[in-house]
Amino acid sequence: MEWSHATAALLAGVIRANSQSRAATRAELRKSQFRAIRRRIDRDIGDVDLGAATLVSQFFVTRPTLYRMFEPHGGIGKYILGRRLTGVFRDLSDPSMAHRQIGAVLRRWGLQNHTAAGRAFRAAYGMTPLQCRSRAMDLHRAGALGDGAVFDIPSEIPANVAAFQGSIEPKP
Incomplete structure (x- = not known):
């Protein structure tokens, strides 16, 4: 019985670490996407069609995700x-x-x-x-x-x- 508790604890630790790792990876991916989107904006700022719809389609993010990314900047x-x-x-x-x-x-x-x-x-x-x-x-x-x-x-x-x-x- 004791072995199964130890195994369960070990397995729970691995799952928790894996979950934290995935969350960190997602956060890093969002930061990377944000930087890429900002570079695209700066590169093509003179394009009158530059806007949310263009960025959503180019960067394969949802409109709500794009809005959340730029919320700290007023949208x-x-x-x-x-x-x-x-x-x-x-x-x-x-x-x-x-x-x-x-x-x-x-x-x-x-x-x-x-x-x-x-x-x-x-x-x-x-x-x-x-x-x-x-x-x-x-x-x-x-x-x-x-x-x-x-x-x-x-x-x-x-x-x-x-x-x-x-x-x-x-x-x-």
Whole structure:
């Protein structure tokens, strides 16, 4: 009888370890998928069709799984929009891009509806795209920014917007 208790305990330990190992493997797989999806978003951010449906089909994850993955970032839509707005902000802040029309910059980052993009930009940065470009160019002309530098999020932007910006910035 004692042997069967020992065997049962050993078997239970193996099963428990195997179960923990599978859970760790699943968690690692989700992290890997998340990184791959983020790379895909960054690579094709200018694609107007980039969205949840595209990512679900490409990465063979369910829509709820995709939404759960990006929940800490405000959801997949907010994450993609945030990445696009970050790109627009950088381009508008870059003196070498001053010759490009604002509409062309928005389209470059996958934002086709200029009115909606302008509202989203203002909500994120506290200024319109035109104001952003003007401020950045003024700072460059004044020598406040070095060559190739872009200005940072203005300090007068509310903390919640700065927190939003931090949540969409790529982590090293």
